[in-house]
Amino acid sequence: MAKTTVRHRRWVIAATAVALSASPLTVPAAAEPAPAAPAFADAPEGFASTDGGTTGGAAGSTVTVSTFADLNRYATASEPYVIRVAGTIDVNPFGHEIRVASNKTIIGVGTQGHIVGGGFFLNEVSNVIIRNLTIRDTRMPDDDPDDDAYDYDGIQLDGADHVWIDHNRIERMNDGLIDSREDTTDLTVSWNILNEGNKSFGIGWTDNVTARITIHHNWIRDTNARNPSIDNVALAHLYNNHMQDITGYGNYSRGRTRAVIENGYFDNVQDPYYRDSTATLTETGSILVDCEGRREEGGTTFDPRDHYSYTLDPASEVPDIVGEGAGPQSSIGL
Template identity: 70%
Template sequence: MTTTFPTRRRWWLAVPAVVLGGSLVGVPAAGADPGSPSVPAADARAADWPDAPDGFASTGGGTTGGAAGETVTVTDYAGLVRYATADEPYVIRVDGQIRVEPLGTEVRVASDKTIIGAGADAHIVGGGFFLNEVSNVIIRNLTIRDTRMPDDDPGDDAYDYDGIQMDGADHVWIDHNRIERMNDGLIDSREDTTDLTVSWNILNEGNKSFGIGWTDNVTARMTIHHNLVSDTNSRNPSIDNVAMAHLYNNHLRDTGSGNWSRGSSNTVIENSYFQDVEDPYYKDADASLVQRGSIVVDSDGRRETGGSAFDPGAHYSYTLDPADDVPALLDDGAGPQADIGV
């Protein structure tokens, strides 16, 4: 049985509908009329959110996640694990709140998967995701939260409970999520993870926000744009040994550190907004950091640039928003959205 209906979200493909937990998952037809009156009102802003990643995740064949496979809806932890770890491609819609057991477990995600919240109220509570040497994964429109341990030391070292950890992964898109109150890193991109785009997320209330590196190689490429990072202490992000790191239109607010280009990284920062940030942007001696167009307010400490870095526009097309528009843009558009995944 196949059910189709018009949609503006072209990442859905016409694949079999699947029933899980008593609900029928309808699959929109590709190329459907975007002006159809049957499109839900909540989808009115869908055109604001691209159907596919931009940045480095769009290069080298792109990142499509589970679009080649079936679309399923999951409402419990067992269903999430079943489809996330499967060998076959899947688009996995998360409906409602799923509690991870035991606390701190990171669900291992296999290649060719899309895990997407069905609207703005999809939560992964008490755990996160682990992408270990996999390719072509999309994690989108989820709130991932609450593994913080009250008895941990201040460095969050005793319990390695990350929001999203990637080791040796490639072609990954992390988009429109809210990740907060995790005991270790909110996002860790490790061991040469590459062709990564992190866009329109809220990284909030954490000690370690976004760590990148854990390698002596300088091969990784990543794009980090339109993210709100607030109330975090360190790694905002910390960028170690990345060949090409392009950061633009991000808003850092009330953070204990800023954008740090480490090791031999080559970093370009454009049109971002730093507010109440210690050391807004800075670099190691062997790293490159080019900054242009950003705004810094109520912030102290290092603002260091140097080196030639690289030209992001030689690798993909992108459009910069004015830096002074960034706080309002992200307050409205970052994090999970009601019109994504519906």
């Protein structure tokens, strides 16, 4: 028996060939089975896994929606739900951010789940999963360059905790693709494509230093600022992210943030990673290609392994691994 396995802990695709030994009677070889569907983790890695973990709506019923009315009804309900999005949903009114209540999973069915013309708002809620969706297209042609006139985010979080944002594609939003604000904590942002945006991923809007955030295996590309901008985060852990074609700045540690960056891949990124005078930052194992500007670290940070277990991929393999695995997947949400 011969076995071939794709090298990545999140991708398990095995093929087995069985050859029968020769005998006087001719027996055909067994047919080779079709490859299994790629396997992805059903629970977050990082800070969203700590202090009881993040389970979303697993304690409640599962519903499938294909209209804005149904999505809004279940997302805002007080009961826990797993909400499967099967189709393209146009948000009404344009630019509206659906107010997601606690104990919800909102997950695309394969690659079918598109949220168009709006996003999600998690305001002082807990235990939410947003997964395997395409969230897109609130960009306004008449907006000012700083995206201030129309505050249309992909996902905005204010004072939320235990949130997992995973395997989404968020693009062409008029303000932030993701904004994690006002002490949002125990947040994991993993395996997303953040694409074609001015403000990619802002973190902060607080004087407190309590937030704990993990950001891993994301593909951030064709963006300008906030990739992310990390202000006053107690513990920020970034690893195995692919940063590509970024014109403004990359990973920026601000305020009293303590940030750890590991095994990233920076391709054509202006100011790949740096800190201000009050923040601390350590970087190890990253690869930089065609990058210009600041790459600065310093100060005392922390050891992420004191808080959770994780496995680092080699930086040289990040473009292939993230390129295959990030964004909505046909095998998730079925």
